[in-house]
Amino acid sequence: MSLAELICPAGTPAALRTAVDAGADAVYCGFQDATNARNFPGLNFTPDELAASVAYAHERGTKVLLALNTYPPAGKVDLWRQAADTGARIGVDAFIVADMGVADYIARTHPQIRLHLSVQAAASSPEAIRYYCENFGVKRVVLPRILTIPEIRQIRKDIPCEIETFIFGNHGLMVEGRCSLTNYLTGQSTNMDGVCSPASDVNYLREADGSMSSQLAGFTIDRFGPDEKAGYPTICKGRYIAPHRPESYYAFEEPVSLNLSQLLPELIEAGVHAFKIEGRQRSKSYVRGVVRAFRAAVDDIRAGRQVNIADLVALTEGQKQTQGAFETKKWR
Amino acid sequence: MSITSETPIPRRPGESVVARLSCYAVQPILTRIVRRIAARHPSLFARLGPHQATDFLIDPQELPFALHLRPDPQDLVLRAVPRDAAPRAGATIRGRFMLLLEMIDAEQDGDAAFFSRDLEVSGNTEAVVRLRNALDDMDGSLAEETASMFGPPGRAILARLRRSYLDKTQTRENT
Incomplete structure (x- = not known):
């Protein structure tokens, strides 16, 4: 053993x-x-x-x-x-x-x-x-x-x-040590600066109906309903609308x-x-x-x-x- | 990093008067608490970095007032403020009072409270993360330290608050 x-x-x-x-x-x-x-x-x-x-x-x-x-x-x-x-x-x-x-x-x-x-x-x-x-x-x-x-x-x-x-x-x-999604939006490197979704670029917005949006560098990457559980504000776990998926969906991974x-x-x-x-x-x-x-x-x-x-x-x-x-x- | 706009939570009629009286009553206690923490946990300030000068609004939902914190070691501020007279904050942290207290005392995990939506943050997220990490590096229990300042009555009140919070949490989980 x-x-x-x-x-x-x-x-x-x-x-x-x-x-x-x-x-x-x-x-x-x-x-x-x-x-x-x-x-x-x-x-x-x-x-x-x-x-x-x-x-x-x-x-x-x-x-x-x-x-x-x-x-x-x-x-x-x-x-x-x-x-x-x-x-x-x-x-x-x-x-x-x-x-x-x-x-x-x-x-x-x-x-x-x-x-x-x-x-x-x-x-x-x-x-x-x-x-x-x-x-x-x-x-x-x-x-x-x-x-x-x-x-x-x-x-x-x-x-x-x-x-x-x-x-x-x-x-x-996301291929560990290779992921560049954060770089793409924030200019900071997960792999060289050591930070994925830097807090300085993260915003949370609460709506009147109790829902919450998470944003990274000004881009909305997810929106949680009033009773929905939340996740980290990382691009890989965001929900997106695409032409073939008009309802929002997890394009990469899930929280x-x-x-x-x-x-x-x-x-x-x-x-x-x-x-x-x-x-x-x-x-x-x-x-x-x-x-x-x-x-x-x-x-x-x-x-x-x-x-x-x-x-x-x-x-x-x-x-x-x-x-x-x-x-x-x-x-x- | 921008200051987040947010929708105010509706308040009950007459709350403003209750809030002002409550603020007046608790302010001497808050002043003692914050001075004691600063004296006993000086390393806390280093982790705050540039956000020692940030104005935090800590909003315990069920209390009649919010707390304004500016963790500047040269000009430390912790004061009770009526919500309708709160200063413009760089960051706001909102949740149930005992949840916030238990997070400071390492009895609750802040990320888990965020995932479950029991904890809301808005404004400067980096400031919130720095404050969370600074407080989490603090040994001991802030709640116990504060209660002990007031002897057996203080400890009895804390025990009662904890029982009440536990009961409410269990009731919520069972429904």
């Missing part, structure tokens, strides 16, 4: 302590800049905060993984290199990277620290994953959320590194969250080493609730007990959940 480590999100030092106390095996986080893919206003860690947080986690046997999972613009690599140097000095347990140049710098400069390949690298084939392992010494790959469990089982046999899969949270599958609580035993059996919970942008309340629930579930599986996971639908986007491609390629 794999270790089934629980990898948990933290957007603030308080959230990190919450995740550690709730039973995380490892917590992932990022600095307050473009070096990570949750570069949201008021979120993330200063170097001093990260140092104190690493100390807190290590005292309790929890690892800290530093996300450096964005792509430096050409010729502007200093910020990423400095972040890696700072993370190494602080003593993080692994770097989560997507860019080959960042991976190469860390492999050469800090070879004693593990490299994990971010989902943002979109490495979904054994050939792609092996390339990162052979050239940069990657120890773990975070798989894109487009693979079925049989496919994951096969990939595990064909690669020399550990596998991490998402098990809960935001389910945005729904991934929840694999029922598939954990199968994922472990398939050789998944680590389970990732999405949500560095979420609150301590979310972190506490989700980490506790999955901690109990993983412990039950390890002990051979029946899994009886808490209902987490209230924390899901649009208050809807799916097993996505893990269950079937026909999910959408």
